[in-house]
Amino acid sequence: MSYGVYIPKYRIRVDEIARVWAHGEDVSEGLKVFEKAVPDVDEDSATIAVEAARAAVLRSNLDPRRIGAIYVGSESHPYAVKPTGTIVGEAIGTSSKFTAADFEFACKAGTAAVQACLGLVASNLIDLGLAIGTDVSQGAPGDALEYTAAAGGAAYIIGSKDLIAEIEAIFSFTTDTPDFWRREGMPYPEHGGRFTGEPAYYKHVASAALGLMEKMGSSPEDYDFAVFHQPNGKFPPRVARKLGFTAEQIAPGLVVPWIGNTYSGATLIGLAATLDQALPGQRIFVTSFGSGAGSDAFSIEVTDRIDEIRQNAPLVRDFIAGAKYLDYAMYAKHKGKLRL
Amino acid sequence: MMTMKTRAPRFWRCIPQRYNLIGTHCAACDEYYFPPRNICPNCRRDARIEEYKFKGTGTVITHTTIYSATEDFERQTPYNLAIIELDEGPRLTGQVVAPPGEVKIGMHVRPVFRILGKEGERGIIYYGTKFIPVEG
Numbered sequence: 001m002s003y004g005v006y007i008p009k010y011r012i013r014v015d016e017i018a019r020v021w022a023h024g025e026d027v028s029e030g031l032k033v034f035e036k037a038v039p040d041v042d043e044d045s046a047t048i049a050v051e052a053a054r055a056a057v058l059r060s061n062l063d064p065r066r067i068g069a070i071y072v073g074s075e076s077h078p079y080a081v082k083p084t085g086t087i088v089g090e091a092i093g094t095s096s097k098f099t100a101a102d103f104e105f106a107c108k109a110g111t112a113a114v115q116a117c118l119g120l121v122a123s124n125l126i127d128l129g130l131a132i133g134t135d136v137s138q139g140a141p142g143d144a145l146e147y148t149a150a151a152g153g154a155a156y157i158i159g160s161k162d163l164i165a166e167i168e169a170i171f172s173f174t175t176d177t178p179d180f181w182r183r184e185g186m187p188y189p190e191h192g193g194r195f196t197g198e199p200a201y202y203k204h205v206a207s208a209a210l211g212l213m214e215k216m217g218s219s220p221e222d223y224d225f226a227v228f229h230q231p232n233g234k235f236p237p238r239v240a241r242k243l244g245f246t247a248e249q250i251a252p253g254l255v256v257p258w259i260g261n262t263y264s265g266a267t268l269i270g271l272a273a274t275l276d277q278a279l280p281g282q283r284i285f286v287t288s289f290g291s292g293a294g295s296d297a298f299s300i301e302v303t304d305r306i307d308e309i310r311q312n313a314p315l316v317r318d319f320i321a322g323a324k325y326l327d328y329a330m331y332a333k334h335k336g337k338l339r340l
Numbered sequence: 341m342m343t344m345k346t347r348a349p350r351f352w353r354c355i356p357q358r359y360n361l362i363g364t365h366c367a368a369c370d371e372y373y374f375p376p377r378n379i380c381p382n383c384r385r386d387a388r389i390e391e392y393k394f395k396g397t398g399t400v401i402t403h404t405t406i407y408s409a410t411e412d413f414e415r416q417t418p419y420n421l422a423i424i425e426l427d428e429g430p431r432l433t434g435q436v437v438a439p440p441g442e443v444k445i446g447m448h449v450r451p452v453f454r455i456l457g458k459e460g461e462r463g464i465i466y467y468g469t470k471f472i473p474v475e476g
Contacts (some may be wrong), residue, residue: 040437041416042454046467050453078465087467091359091453093393336415 001128001158002062002309004055005272007152007259007319010038012331014147015067020328021142025057028147032233034192036150036260038326038334039136039175045074045153046084048265049093052155056130057092059313060157060164063312065095067157068126071116072102073109073133074153075189077180088132098126106180107229108131108290110154110264110266115170116295117158129158135263140188140338147296148232150260152319154268165275165284168299171212173204179191197235200293204268205239207238214300220244223299224282227253229289230233231261245285258320271300273316280304348464358468361451363430365392374430396451396469398426407442412457424449424471435470448474 013035014028022081028034039048049072057064070085077084084101103109103116110133117129129204134153139145148186158167179200182189192200205228220226228236233256240250262269267288274284279302284300332338343376356362365372367388371380374394403422406413413419420436420443436443437452449471456466 009435042437042456042470044455044465046465047453047455052474054453083466092356093360169460 001161001163002024002056002060002064002157003272004052004057004059004155004313005153005319006051006055007037007201007262007269008043008048009037009040009319009322010040010326010334011259011323012038012326015146016048016331017330027312031147031232033148034257035323035325038153039151039261040155041334041336043132043151044078045076046078046087047137049074049084049088049132049155052134053088053092053130053132055313056155056157058299059309060162061309061312062157064093066128067094067099067130069098069117069120069129070098071113071129071131072095072100073105073111073113073131074135075104075106075109075263076136076138077102077104077198080184084134088130088185105294106291107231107263107266107325108294108296111286111288112290112296114156114158114167114268114298115172117156117209118124118167118170121158121160123161124178127159129156129157129262133263133264133266133268135265137263138188138259138335140263141332143188144193145189145191148256148261150262152259152262152269153265154272156217162204162211162305163303165278165300165302166310168301169212169216170299171208171215171293171297173208174294175204175212176203177291177293178330179293185258196231196291201229201231201235201276201289201293202239202242204293204295205287205289206243208297209239209243209285212285212287212297212299220246220249220285221247222283223285225252225274226250226285227267227274227276227314229267229295230256230270231256231266231289238285255316255320258262269316275302275306276310276315276317278302278306280306345435345461346459349464351464358466359453361394361396361426361469363392363394364389365428367372368383372428372430374426393410394426394430396426396471397474398424398449398471400436400443400445400449401425401431401446403436405443406440422449422471435449437470437472439462442473452475
């Protein structure tokens with residue numbers, strides 16, 4: 001029914017991080033990521049979730065008291081125990097008559113939240129559901145993840161009437177694959193290096209995408225746009241090509257070169273950037289990926305209402321345009337990497 | 341283990357004000373109050389007090405920049421404190437998120453949702469409203 005995005009305005013260039021660790025000048029080119037979004041000192045995944053949710057409510061001008069479920073997906077919830085969704089509900093002015101829980105599935109917790117809302121709405125148990133993917137993701141200083149681990153989020157209001165886009169079908173693919181993890185109490189995640197590619201990202205994204213197309217009897221040509229989870233600028237074009245999607249189909253939603261990998265926000269921000277320019281009747285193919293590992297695929301058709309409400313809230317490109325650049329020292333301060 | 345000292349009850353009581361600037365309005369004399377008042381000093385017994393959610397847009401009346409803060413805020417320095425006059429009339433003290441030197445008297449601001457403070461590493465996180473300059 002509506003969507004909203006928030007991306008902090010601070011950026012650090014990948015070249016600046018590479019300078020500090022003397023990793024050479026080709027890191028940025030290798031990852032196809034030029035800069036990443038950095039939160040302000042007083043921002044976290046809850047504040048980002050609230051800003052994105054407020055934008056979603058504003059965009060469709062709906063009464064937040066209609067929301068019956070809030071699911072927030074993140075791997076950087078500010079509390080280990082105390083749901084982010086409770087803070088979001090209070091801050092956007094819902095009634096207290098809603099259910100909430102925090103989701104975690106690495107980078108796909110946001111799309112899992114969309115699925116949960118979809119189920120509750122489709123079975124008429126709630127009027128509206130609010131699904132959010134938000135992260136202030138962490139990369140250990142000097143680790144490969146530090147080049148891309150970024151901050152941002154997107155919120156989607158799921159309903160059954162006054163739609164701006166219809167979710168036609170979903171398909172998921174999940175296995176036990178230890179490609180990336182963070183143990184309880186640890187500040188930074190660990191990963192399997194090159195192992196994160198073939199057996200993790202490519203296998204799960206391709207399996208979910210092919211599974212959905214098989215289920216629907218559709219093919220890449222039936223879609224105007226495609227959005228794939230974007231941990232860097234290299235993986236999504238490669239998986240798109242493998243599946244038969246073109247560079248033009250993924251271009252509007254490929255925002256990782258300018259904001260980095262926003263983890264739980266990444267696929268949903270990519271979808272938002274695509275909705276920012278999609279026309280009524282056009283179809284969008286979406287596949288997320290979360291380490292651990294799994295993928296959720298969605299087939300979406302945009303409706304006439306999109307043109308009415310699109311301009312009521314900031315577009316993804318408005319956030320990309322307003323960037324302020326930090327050096328590594330200021331970045332370390334913003335991310336709380338300095339310990340006293 | 342020692343129980344930590346928390347100000348959770350005090351923070352919890354102020355959540356409507358901190359998150360959404362919930363104040364009151366007297367429908368009899370059209371005066372707005374923040375923080376909320378249950379009695380209108382203008383109208384007394386004739387007051388018609390109702391809850392009111394402020395838009396959060398306002399103007400900087402005066403401001404200062406804090407470089408040397410108390411323990412709870414020392415990781416946020418430098419930060420700007422300002423007295424802001426909300427469009428509906430009441431004045432409040434709040435942080436303006438902007439580089440020092442960019443805050444000006446008369447500047448228009450709008451609300452954002454931010455972390456106001458934390459009770460160290462183990463305690464609760466205080467969320468609430470700060471302000472940012474309205475661009476253009």
